[in-house]
Amino acid sequence: MTDTAPFADPDGLTRGDLETGTVFAPRFDADGLIPAVATDADSGEVLMLAYMNAEAIRRTLATGEAHYYSRSRQALWHKGATSGQVQHVVEMRSDCDQDALWLKVRAGGDGGCCHVGYRSCFYRRVTPAGALAAPNVPYLATD
């Protein structure tokens, strides 16, 4: 049993309330996580996809800075706490069935997001042949 307080249980809502109501009842998976897409609030570019637990959502709402849950480190992750790439949340949205979140953010520090050095983690295209194409997103060092 994961700690999902203070959020409502989505299974306690009618489908109508879940989809068109005002009660925020994020549907966490078996690991207590919900996927969150972060986009650049100005360019609209998708920056990253990460996961939040209830504590990450609570801290994000309380501070206005994006918090995630690092699955590799198994710990709360205040994005940018060490890199300076703090994500200031301009708007947060839920999807229809409340099993995904969307954060529009402005990145602090050098404006980057990805540990590899790109502005967005999505710096490679998948070609129709099923290969990855050379990076096509600004690398910060040469931006």
Add this chain to the structure above:
Amino acid sequence: MTDTAPFADPDGLTRGDLETGTVFAPRFDADGLIPAVATDADSGEVLMLAYMNAEAIRRTLATGEAHYYSRSRQALWHKGATSGQVQHVVEMRSDCDQDALWLKVRAGGDGGCCHVGYRSCFYRRVTPAGALAAPNVPYLATD
């Protein structure tokens, strides 16, 4: 064991190759799925977050139309096959560690995406107090 052919095994790549190489090796989860974010290729708006299995990726690459895997129906899902809201893929990207995909799409039919009737599934804001705010995305019937 899920069928992930013809894609490479991400655990068979070095971290360098995984992050900056040209081999597409999507990291499927224990259920054989990888999350995929679909955005409107023109407005940049996030439309939906769904999941793809290897077959969905194969068919998406082969047809140029987004295919997903429906977790609720446990079946391949050719988005728009019945609704007409076919998603024509303008570009597909992978993220740094290849455990998430981003599809830039143009929607056919009435241009919608969400079964509730909105253009995007993300039609409600999460307020700082942790509630959902009234829809702020065009409802297609009144668009």
